[in-house]
Amino acid sequence: MTAAHKKVWFRLRQTLLGSFITKPQPKPLVFVGPGSTKQLSQAIGRFGLRKILVVTDKPLRELGVLDPTLAALQDAGVETAVFEGVLPDPTEQVVDLGIDCYHREGCDSVLAFGGGSSIDAAKVIALGAANGCKTAACIGANKCKLPAVPFYAVPTTAGTGSEATFIAVISNNETHEKGPVIDPSLIPKAAALDPEIMRGLPTHITAATGMDALTHAIESYIGRWETDDTNYYGLSACRLIFENLPEACRNGSNLEAREAMALASHYGGLAITNALVGYVHAISHNLGAKYGVPHGLGNAMVLPHILELLKDDAADKLADIAVYCGMGERSEPNSALARKLIDRVWELNREIGIPASTDVIRDEDIEALVAAAITEGGSYPSPRFLSEDECRMVLRAIKA
Ligand SMILES: NC(=O)c1ccc[n+]([C@@H]2O[C@H](COP(=O)([O-])OP(=O)(O)OC[C@H]3O[C@@H](n4cnc5c(N)ncnc54)[C@H](O)[C@@H]3O)[C@@H](O)[C@H]2O)c1
Numbered sequence: 241m242t243a244a245h246k247k248v249w250f251r252l253r254q255t256l257l258g259s260f261i262t263k264p265q266p267k268p269l270v271f272v273g274p275g276s277t278k279q280l281s282q283a284i285g286r287f288g289l290r291k292i293l294v295v296t297d298k299p300l301r302e303l304g305v306l307d308p309t310l311a312a313l314q315d316a317g318v319e320t321a322v323f324e325g326v327l328p329d330p331t332e333q334v335v336d337l338g339i340d341c342y343h344r345e346g347c348d349s350v351l352a353f354g355g356g357s358s359i360d361a362a363k364v365i366a367l368g369a370a371n372g373c374k375t376a377a378c379i380g381a382n383k384c385k386l387p388a389v390p391f392y393a394v395p396t397t398a399g400t401g402s403e404a405t406f407i408a409v410i411s412n413n414e415t416h417e418k419g420p421v422i423d424p425s426l427i428p429k430a431a432a433l434d435p436e437i438m439r440g441l442p443t444h445i446t447a448a449t450g451m452d453a454l455t456h457a458i459e460s461y462i463g464r465w466e467t468d469d470t471n472y473y474g475l476s477a478c479r480l481i482f483e484n485l486p487e488a489c490r491n492g493s494n495l496e497a498r499e500a501m502a503l504a505s506h507y508g509g510l511a512i513t514n515a516l517v518g519y520v521h522a523i524s525h526n527l528g529a530k531y532g533v534p535h536g537l538g539n540a541m542v543l544p545h546i547l548e549l550l551k552d553d554a555a556d557k558l559a560d561i562a563v564y565c566g567m568g569e570r571s572e573p574n575s576a577l578a579r580k581l582i583d584r585v586w587e588l589n590r591e592i593g594i595p596a597s598t599d600v601i602r603d604e605d606i607e608a609l610v611a612a613a614i615t616e617g618g619s620y621p622s623p624r625f626l627s628e629d630e631c632r633m634v635l636r637a638i639k640a
């Protein structure tokens with residue numbers, strides 16, 4: 241991790257505490273259900289915008305799922321330009337190209353259409369465009385003077401909940417280490433959770449992104465920054481995920497299961513934007529940076545191991561989740577309920593085809609990964625700090 245990134249992660253908690261994490265974050269206006277993308281497009285038309293930059297990735301564009309939205313925006317009187325240059329875990333370079341495209345096309349607003357990668361790229365394009373700056377100037381907390389230009393989002397995966405958070409995760413061009421861009425105006429003005437768009441999401445991406453949402457729900461719930469509001473969203477997301485993720489993986493055309501997962505993902509985003517995440521993310525971010533392990537997959541593999549380590553520290557909170565999700569009765573000891581929840585997480589991973597290990601991790605990288613995870617994890621409100629030994633153990637456990 242570069243010194244600059246270290247500084248950003250270390251200062252994150254302090255800055256958030258001192259600025260806006262202590263008050264609830266704004267929530268986007270949300271349209272939900274089949275056809276909600278069209279409703280969002282009509283709403284954008286009514287906001288009086290002239291030309292919107294649609295930020296997406298090439299595979300999604302080629303699938304044709306964006307076409308009805310482009311048509312709906314045009315019907316609503318909004319001109320469109322498309323930037324399809326987003327790659328998974330977007331880099332500063334990708335975002336800079338998007339900012340250039342925004343200015344070249346003479347846009348006045350941004351619509352993210354894609355998974356967390358497209359949404360995060362779009363957020364920083366909207367912020368950089370408003371401030372006439374490049375991405376590098378946006379990295380950190382509240383770095384920009386002006387709020388992002390009007391920004392909207394259509395998530396096409398059910399996982400990151402990025403359409404509800406004030407953070408974008410952008411990777412360094414050379415090292416691929418992830419750095420946060422934090423600004424309250426990164427929360428979109430409005431979003432659509434449209435299950436129709438997720439119908440064709442491949443099973444392995446449905447599974448991995450769904451586990452990202454579960455990780456958000458659990459890490460925010462057991463963390464020390466939880467509030468009544470984040471607990472409500474965390475618990476609701478957990479139940480929706482345990483009840484619907486297996487079906488969304490088995491039968492991607494089941495729009496009820498897709499819609500439930502889209503809501504769960506959104507609730508997870510609403511929870512983490514106030515309560516943040518924990519060591520699962522700290523390890524997974526670094527696996528993504530070092531080896532390109534997809535964010536949701538990294539979380540899915542790491543989550544049960546971290547829960548095993550925290551089961552005594554967070555037994556009461558894990559027990560709440562188990563009871564809320566119908567895994568046991570309140571009369572049972574917290575330790576037994578926590579056990580049931582953790583066993584269900586292991587089982588869910590197996591049921592939806594998440595591998596237990598990955599062959600990308602190299603022995604010679606482990607110490608650097610441990611150091612980076614300890615640094616990042618220390619900036620999150622985890623129930624307790626983990627030791628280097630514990631992080632090392634998790635990495636060894638998921639190394640094939
Ligand atoms: N800002 C936040 O609050 C936040 C939270 C968690 C994760 N993230 C970030 O989000 C990124 C991961 O996002 P992701 O997991 O959604 O994956 P992604 O956006 O990288 O997409 C993964 C793949 O799925 C494909 N895809 C997406 N939607 C599809 C659809 N409907 N049909 C077919 N294919 C589709 C994409 O083309 C891409 O190839 C990471 O960079 C992570 O750091 C951000």
Ligand SMILES: [Fe+2]
Binds near residue numbers: 400456521535
């Ligand atoms: Fe995540």
